[in-house]
Structure formats: structure tokens, C-alpha cells
Amino acid sequence: MPVCNIHLLSLNVPISAFQTALRTTQVTPLVISKVIRWIIRPTTLSTSVLLNEQWDLLLILASQSPLPKSLRKLVRKQWSVSAGIPSRLIGGFRERNQELLHMSKDRVPPLTGALQKPRIANSAQNLELTEELREWMENFSQQEGASPVSMLNLLSFKPNMKESYIQYGKAFAESIGVKRGGNAKIVGTVVEVNGRKRTSNQDQSLDDETLWDEVALAHYPSIWHFADMAASDDYQEVNHRFRVPALRDTLILCTIEIALEQDAKARL
Template identity: 55%
Template sequence: MPVCTLYLVSLRTTISDFLYLLLKSEPQPLVVSRVIRWVIVPESLSVDPLLSRNIPWDLLFILPSEDGLSPELQEHIGNEWSVKVGVPSRIVSGFKERNEKLLFPKIEDVPPLTGALDQPRIAGSTQGLELTDELRGWIEGFSQREGQNAVSMLNLLAFKPGMKEEYLKYGAEFAKSIGSRRGGDAKIVGSVIDDGKGLGSGTGSTGKVWDEIALAHYPSIEHFGDMLASEDYQEVNHRHRIGSLKDTFILCTSELDLLGIRSRARL
């Protein structure tokens, strides 16, 4: 199983300058995304490196390598959080082509919204992956500003003892109906091998405190909101997902068009 490294970084330089160097280096990233906002924040794991210092994270990127970043790239990074992840070969192989189809689909391949956002189920907090009035308002504003562009939700997962199988039932329902009917696609999934840089269990720690990652694609932020607002999703969410997790976080990101950036930079 290939080992990939997921990075969250805040930059000392501009995103464009950093991307120019990143896309000239090897190996090429599978994904590069602009960080948008937290949907769920971690409550017990990796809280200090991710939240306590109010770091303005700029980019998420995933490299198909367990080697560290080059000194040239490191010079442009102010803060970094990373995890090493085993990703199945079937996902890494041909990912670029599959991802292009997800990011730039044919109009007829984008499922319509179900209307759940018109009369949404509203909760008091997003920590259970439910829709709040605040998140609903943000989704409306983001959609107006950004248009109908795809978003990717980075999920980090830590399971309660013996509860992974219960979460897998949630994943199966997501793929079969509750996510897929809104265009949801867990396009990168993997098992965490080492999150020592996350310092989840103490400064300088090695090993891992997180169990899995999932990068979930949605055709637009409204498709994500449509899912959260719906009764069919929340029934499965409450039955299989919420109780199976010791801790989690979800970070909303917007993937960058790597092909277009390479073309403009003439790489």
C-alpha cells in the first residue's frame, strides 16, 4: 500500500509563489486545495497544533510520498501539520484522471439538489455534522461568492474501541445513497500510519492518535448543505457515525486546478 503524506500549511509567502515551487518538485501532488473553513473542530486530539495558536491555514496538499518537503519549500512555510497515510494502490493509480472528471463534470452528471435546504433540519452545533443557522447562512454566501464549484471536505477520524465496523456501515450508506445522491464521493481514503507531527499525544510524539483520513468531494457547497439538511442523511449519521467516533474534524477546502496552474506557469 503506497504511503502518502497529507500536509496542512500556513505560508510565509504567497500561494502562487509556493505553488510554483511545489509543482516543479517531485513527486507531483495528488491534490492541492485552498483552505476555506472549519466545519467540525477537533475536541481532544491535535487541538494545540491545529487550533490553539489560531494559525491561518492556507493550503492542504497530499503527496504520494513519505519523504519530507525540500528545504526550498520549507523556507516558504510558516507552520505545518502533517500525517502519513497508507492509501490503497487502486486510489493512487489513475487518480489524476478520475479527479479531473469530478472537478469538471458534464452538466448532466451533476445530481440536482433534493430541496432539503428549503426546509432544513437545524441543529445547535455543527460538531455532530448537522446544519446550523450560521452554517446555512455561510453556505448561501459562499455559493454566491464562489459559484457552483466543487468543494472537498477533509475528514480526520479516530474511532472508539471496537466501533470502526459501525462507522463502516455509515461509509457504505454514504456511497450507496445518502452521499452519492448529492454527488458525494470519498475520493481519497487511507489509514493513518504516523501523525507525530500532529503532536496529538505530546510534543515530539511519534506513532498515531488518528486512525483514518477521508477526502470527500461534493459538486458544490450547496450539495454538501443539502445532505446535512436532510432527514435521510441525519438518520444514518446518528445511527452509525456519531457514536462511533472518539474525535474527528472536518475542514472545508476548495481544490485548485493543477492543470491550469501548470499551464499558466509553463511548467
């Protein structure tokens, strides 16, 4: 199983300058994505580093090689996860990803209507829609949010609860996610966090970041497709039955993928 590096980068230059430098290297990312905001914040694992930094880019590379020196000097802070990702997902990924990102309107699933009478929660931490999140989406959708979004998920499972999450993943792929255009386009098993081997040793401190188990990148045709899912009864029934009880900790970071070439319309 190929091991890929997933980097969160805080830059000391504009994103456009990093893109320019990246084009001069031999590095060809699977994904380069502009970080937008937290949807779910981690509560126990990696909180000190993840929540005290303003992240600019998500970079996913199909190798474990470190970033070249020419790129590292543009990075103020880096946080990395290495994950084993099945060959079937890596092979042909760029072509499949381009199809997702540039899907014709007639192939994009319509919203289901859940947002007409949405379920509103007090917190988004269980992947539920809140008033604050909905207000932000209203503004965001008039700008970049009309484009597809890529949600970075990092997961740590409670002991003996991964099977429960697998049931959630099955429902996501067969009904509650896919009917809203949701696609878990990258899914992998964490092997290292910042160079430290992942551990499942339950004696480890609960704030030990090596307890992260799985990483995923989920595609949605727009931020409203994601909201439609989070606001719906059918999703929340599965979410609270299988996903929420399985997780020791998790995070979801909303990003928008950008092209390697300079995008004249990007507001960087």
C-alpha cells in the same frame, strides 16, 4: 499499500507564490487545495496545533518524502499525517479526480429538496446544518462555493466502534452521499502523525494526537450539495445511528482544489 503524506500548510507567502515554487520542483501532488474553513473542529486531539493556526493549503502527496527545501522555506507551519491508501485509489486518481472536478452540468446530481425544509441544529459538530453555517454558505456560494468542494476528514474511533462507522460509509457510498454527488475519493489508515507512529493503546492520553485512525477526502459538486446532505432526514438518520456513536473525535475542513498552473481568476 502505498503510504501518502497529507500536509496542512500555513504559508509565509501568497498561495500563488507557493504554486510557482512548486512548479519548479519534482513534486507532483495528488491534491493541492485551498483551505476555506472548519466545518467540524477537533475537540480533544491535536486541538492546540490545529485550532491555533490559520491554514492556507492542503497538500496530498503520493509518497512519504519530505517537502523540498525550496518549499519548506515558504512554510510558516506544517502539520502532517502519513496514511496508507489502497493502490486502487491511487492508481488513476488524477484522471478520476479531474472528471469529478470538471463534471458536465448534466451529470451533476440535482439537490434533493432537503434545503427547502432543512433540519437546523445548534451546532455543526455532529455534521448538522446550523443557521451560521447556512448564512456562510449563502455568501460563499456566490463566490468560490459554486465550484466543487473537497472536505478533509480525520477520524478517531471509540474502542470496538469502527464497524459502526463502516456501516455509515457503506450508506454514504450507496445512497445518502452518492445521490448528492458525494464521493470519498481518498480513504486511508493513519500510520503516523507528525512523525509519531499511530497508536491504538487505550492507555494513551485522550489528547494524544497519535490516536487518529483514518483520513478521508470527500468530494461534493458544490457546497450546497454538502448542505443538502447535512440538512436531510435520510442522512441524519444514518449519521446519528452509525457515525456519531463511533467517533472519539473528528474534524472536517472545507477546501477548494486549485490547479498547479497559475489560475488568473483565483483570488489569492
